[in-house]
Amino acid sequence: MDITLNQFDIKKSKIDYEKINSLFDFFLVENKGSSFKKDSMILHTPLLNKKVLSIQYTSGSSFIIMMEKDRLNKKFILDIIDEHNQEYSNNLSQKQIFAPFEKFQHSLLQLFFNSLAKSKYSENCSNIAGKLYYFSEIKRKQLYCVDFKIHSDYSFSLKSKTFTETIKDTKQKTFVLQANNTLKLYDSNDKGLKQYEEFQYKNTKHSVTYVNTSNLQSFESSKTGIFEKIIQKFNKTYGKLIQLYLSTESEWNKLDVKSSSQQKKEHLRHLKSLLQNKTINIVDKINDEASYWFSNQLKTTYEKLFTNSDYFTKDNLNLSFKIKITKKEDKSALNICVIHNKEYYEINQDEKDTYKISTSTIIQNVTLEDFQQNRNHELPEASCIVLLNELIVKEDIIKNKSITIADWEKYNFESNVIFCLCENEIVNKKTNEVHSHYFFMSINPDGSFEIGEKTKDLFNQEKFERIEEIFELNNMKAERHNRYDEKYKGLILNDKDQINIIQDSSLIMMPNTNLIYEDLKTKNLSRSKEDLIKYYGGCLDIYYRETPDCIFYSSGQIGSGMNTSIERAAHIRRIISYKGVPLFCQNQIDTMNVTFVRNGQLTVIPFPFKYLREYIKTKI
DSSP states (O other): OOEEEEEEOTTTSEEOHHHHHHHEEEEEEEESSSOOOTTOGGGTGGGGSTTEEEEEOSSSSEEEEEEEOOTTHHHHHHHHHHHHHHHHOOOEEEEEEOSSOSSOHHHHHHHHHHGGGGSTTOTTEEEETTEEEEEEEEETTEEEEEEEEEOTTSBEEEEEEEEEEOOSOOSSOOEEEOTTSOEEEOOGGGTTSOOEEEOOOTTOOOOOOSEEOSSHHHHHHSHHHHHHHHHHHHHHHHTTTEEOOEEEEOOOEEOOOOOHHHHHHHHHHHHHHHHTTOEEEEEESSOSHHHHHHHHHHHHHHHHHTTOTTTSOGGGOSOOSEEEEESSOOTTSEEEEEEOOHHHHHHOTTSOOOOOOOSSSEEEEEEGGGOOOOTTSOOOHHHHHHHHHHHHHHHIIIIIOBOOSSOGGGGOOSSOEEEEEEEEEEEETTTTEEEEEEEEEEEOTTSBEEEEEOOGGGSOHHHHHHHHHHHHHHHHHHHHHOOGGGOEEEEEEOTTOOEEEEEEEEEEBOOOHHHHHHHHTTSOOOOSHHHHHHHHGGGBSEEEEEOSSEEEEEEOBOOTTOOSEESSOOEEEEEEESTTOOOOOGGGGGGGOOSTTBTTBOOSSOTHHHHHHHHHHTTO
């Protein structure tokens, strides 16, 4: 089947550069002194002129201005640059450029999209500091928007941005919301109006839903619905100049993924077998009325869960393990410790923070303030199951030295597989000096494993230096290009010391936004298997595609039995070989078809990395 990507197919698209240059002027403004700050006035001032259609800026020391064609444009640009240089002691310069831009070809598209904020279809669109923000919704004192950004490879991102009402004087730029849901830089004429600043409340994180198809309004407020609205506005405004097409790819394979309900039932049965004859201690470290109620609710939830006939057969309805509420951990038990969150102890500094990590006792901390409850003030089953998953992983690491939470043997690995992560520890905050730690997990075909940190003197020196080189290159990429979408997620080694690398990419799976939008105007979307594929494509389940150079894969939301929304995009990652060695990680795709890592959802990298991350927490 064809998979749609978040990338414009520039070869298939049609752009009339000659006509563009006859209608518009483009000026590159550069700062020879340093990079621009996002609140620099020079990124806002030009837009006050009616002939300035847009500004394109993301980072660095240059930005581009797009204007309606006029012989006086160059004088206007020179005037605002001279004024800015005198006021801020900067060293700005300008030069006129023509489409297609030699060094900034993707910027041409971004400029046209940004200019929608000044078109007759400007509703919801704001061109702020050289970026395009599209209004999603307003809740309480916060505005939620989506930042639409085109990258150099013509892929685009849809990032959530939050503007929060500010009631105090701030040195940062503030904005006011206009009647058409666009943001305007605050000035003296806006006294008395609510001012918004780009930030979120401390310890909160709002994200605009990736796709919501429950109704037309919900879809239009989601990231992909916003993308569809932006494209429609773009086509109405510039369709005669630019015709854009999204990249599509075929030859993708789909992994067989069971429904969420079936996976839950099978996993609960497996958990019950692992817990047989064991003791779960719910350790109340707070000891007040709220923690007493929570601890008892947690105990009751587990008792009901593991005696529920919806999940277990008639001959397996008894509770095969003990659950106790205690005041202290027990080394022989699985301990769930009920504590306050970090913020509580920051406020109540006279109380001792009871958060604890142990390398000998199996402990899973749960914070009272952060544990969600449903409408009936009951504890959600899914969240309670997560606590048990965490306990089993810790038990495997501390006691079993073998994977028990899943059947490793079913993956049919013929030899041991080694997983590797690098964790940087800051040893000097003033100089940002870091020490790199290298952690390895070697898993045998039967699931038994060795896990730990290794250094050059305790490891094959040549192999270690190769691993060191890979992660050092990873850090340099982040520092030089600030491109975290190509970061290495981890390394996998085989018994021949060959290395495959799991790497992020800038690509994500896109649903069929136009079909969803058009169908929602007249009906509710069907949940049949065929329609799920038709509407959502590669956003669901696990897809993979093998090429001679790498293996592409994407792990999305479980399709069968899904609801009407997908919170996060399904990112496409790739498995690449190190220095031309064979690709041997095809079987690793199967290790992501598990739901115990991400609270009932498929995991996005092989699940042994979960074990490594848990181990690292006890060491750094």
